[in-house]
Amino acid sequence: MNLFEGVLIALGSLRGNKLRTFLTLLGNIVGTMSVIAVVSLIYGADRYVSTVVLDEGTDVFTISRIDGVQFLTDFEAFLESLSNPDLELSDRDWLRANLEEARAVGAVVSRRDNMRAGGNRQKNVNIRGLTSDYTTMEDLPLILGRHLTPLDVSQSRQVVVLGSEVAENLFPRRANPLGLEVKIGGRHFKVIGVVQERAMVVGNNRNQFAVIPLTSWQKVFGSGESVDIKVAVRDLNRLEAAKDEAVFMMRMRHRLRPLDRQDFSVQTSDQLLSIWSAVSKSVYAALVPLVGISLVVGGIVLMNIMLVSVTERTREVGVRKALGASRRSILWQFLVEAITLSLMGGVLGILIGLLIAWVISLVSPLPFAVAGWSIVLGLVTTFVIGGVFGTLPAWKAAGLDPVEALYHG
Helix, strand or coil: CCHHHHHHHHHHHHHCCHHHHHHHHHHHHHHHHHHHHHHHHHHHHHHHHHHHHHHHCCCEEEEECCCCCHHHHCHHHHHHHCCCCCCCHHHHHHHHHHCCCEEEEEEEEEEEEEEEECCEEEEEEEEEEECHHHHHCCCCCEEEECCCCHHHHHCCCCEEEECHHHHHHHCCCCCCCCCCEEEECCEEEEEEEEECCCCCECCECCCCEEEEEHHHHHHHHCCCCCCEEEEEECCHHHHHHHHHHHHHHHHHHCCCCCCCCCCCEEEEHHHHHHHHHHHHHHHHHHHHHHHHHHHHHHHHHHHHHHHHHHHHCHHHHHHHHHCCCCHHHHHHHHHHHHHHHHHHHHHHHHHHHHHHHHHHHHHCCCCCCCCHHHHHHHHHHHHHHHHHHHHHHHHHHHCCCHHHHHHHC
């Protein structure tokens, strides 16, 4: 019996007992689903963190209202930080005027929204509101036009710099879209620049964005959202001194006394990487035993169901042996059936896990990305589960005496 015939026989047997088959699959579905969903979200976050570090560099730190990483590292502190006051553009101006260790101080706010140009539409674009000094902190070389100027920001001009993919999708027949208009949040913006295409980072597309003056962003989407303040230091060796100076100035700005809790957060790229690395390793470490238990339980259920199947099909085994089927052929048939059943649970678990991760990314700020290795791991694991826990039932079926098996029927 070849592999294809074995799979067909296995599927025919499984179709004959649909409820039992589903209950058998459930253990593998839950275990694989958990792995894929969690890994997809963690991998997406890894990709996001890597992109942030690559875009900003190691000489830039961020002052923000809330430290999002605390959601995973110190949930109580995260809840407390929700009461922090919003950071405003005036806070950035204060720091820019007073920080001696900084070579540039900018502000940024962003959200994802759709853009239109004529009959063309680009969905889920990262619309970034920036101050004019963003070019000193990010490497955004242009292929056309110019970047934002201080006058663009101070006068809230409705101008936009497009990422290369956004420009291509909104103006597919235009080699030079400068001077044309796009629609953002119901308002028209004039294209003044197009950024050169940037390489993908672990699968993340870095060309689906648009840059507009921060003041214009606030007019379109409202000024109620807290800004993030980016500080680029003069000397990388004095990064800690620059952070200390920024903290001191911000505490002075917010009129905090020496023992008052700090109502803002400061993060560097290195801190973000190290904290996130520790968090993701902890999640993976906790995931392995939990999912392992689920898969082992699923394997035990699979073995029990297969043993019942062998008992129910004793006559079938006797007939096959009486017609000349070898012990090896019977062993192969039931082993293939167990592996097929296990793999079906794995495939369903992968699909459901990806769907759950995708839905979570839609309704929350958690990013989502498909990790190819996790899919391969899920399939290999369920294959091994089927092989290991299907061996005993297959061995029992292969060892049946044909005469006794026929008599049993």
